[in-house]
Amino acid sequence: MGDQEVKLFGLWASPFSKRVETALKIKGIKYEYFEEDLSNKSSELLKYNPVHKKLPVLLHNGKPVCESLVILEYIDETWKSERSLLPEDPYARAMARFWAKFIDDKCIAAMWSIRRSSERPEKGIEELTEHLKTLENELKGKKFFGGDEIGLVDITANLIALWLGVLLELKGIELLTKEKFPRLCEWIDYYLDHQIIKETLPDRENYREYLSNVLKG
Amino acid sequence: MGDQEVKLFGLWASPFSKRVETALKIKGIKYEYFEEDLSNKSSELLKYNPVHKKLPVLLHNGKPVCESLVILEYIDETWKSERSLLPEDPYARAMARFWAKFIDDKCIAAMWSIRRSSERPEKGIEELTEHLKTLENELKGKKFFGGDEIGLVDITANLIALWLGVLLELKGIELLTKEKFPRLCEWIDYYLDHQIIKETLPDRENYREYLSNVLKG
Structure with a gap:
């Protein structure tokens, strides 16, 4: 190019x-x-x-x-000649767009509801649990949402890999555990362990401190 | 195919x-x-x-x-060989996706706020007015959002062409007028006058009766 x-x-x-x-x-x-x-x-x-x-x-x-x-x-x-973020097949592309939209519409809404709430946000937790179950199911038999490689859905789900865990920790909510969501937790490990992701996402402790201040504010 | x-x-x-x-x-x-x-x-x-x-x-x-x-x-x-709904150029495609998302996220939220409200929904009207101004500006120099032909954004904006007008009428809100939004109103005329759209969208009176019953319910 x-x-x-x-x-x-x-x-x-x-x-x-x-x-x-x-x-x-x-x-x-x-x-x-x-x-x-x-x-x-x-x-x-x-x-x-x-x-x-x-x-x-x-x-x-x-x-x-x-x-x-x-x-x-x-x-x-x-940049078409580089590695694709979306698969080639139109049906697989539609599925990727569906899941990216699901994460953006549903998971984020539940996360915001938990983040904003000053008390224990039961409704947000309940909704988020349902959405995470749906994603857990989608990961059946796959390393990444995109299959063997990181794709558009994985990149979109980055907020589940890092941001959600910090939010739940600061709110004292035990939800995203290996017992409840083994595939999602394994996906998080794979995702955060990828060299490019390690170089790109914020340091967990730095973000924890940042969000802690935001929540206090 | x-x-x-x-x-x-x-x-x-x-x-x-x-x-x-x-x-x-x-x-x-x-x-x-x-x-x-x-x-x-x-x-x-x-x-x-x-x-x-x-x-x-x-x-x-x-x-x-x-x-x-x-x-x-x-x-x-x-169905790639048929007439395209999205333009070919990646930047024009991104713009179409941006506007489709704008309509789905912003305009629909304001419309729902107006629809749900039992009293005069000032906040919803104010937000919707802003969003319609943004769309009015986007239509500058164009017959359709897609240019000379109906494209993805026009199809997405169908709810502004028919559903919004009926909602505002039933709620007694004068907003989508030729004085305030000349280009949008002209777009609505073009859109609703298109042969395929005429064959596809519901009859205005039927929909008006349907929504009137829903709002009473």
């Missing part, structure tokens, strides 16, 4: 930013990274994502792409 | 079902339609969409696809 300008506006603690970084690294695409300050959003962020004013924003040769799942598909379609 | 079994489980009053029907008709794909009864969901619906138990479900040669936007992309990728 020759000389290309690829810039990413992100946040170190955001699973959505980290999705994009993961995809760029898996594809081996060089990019320039700009850490944003959400309490003082940059003029670039406001200019490139005027609709949502949110991270992440990918800037490719001056053209912005927003919304992490949209960016992942854009990266996959733009 | 030869002999194929294409079945659609849908609901006549659902904009999400109608998205799929519209896409199938634009592509010229023959399908068998099954009207569902939401108060008594069929065993097929529960079998083919066990995660959400929702409509629409597309069954293609025995394999189910769920979630209307996922189905639209599946149809576009499976």
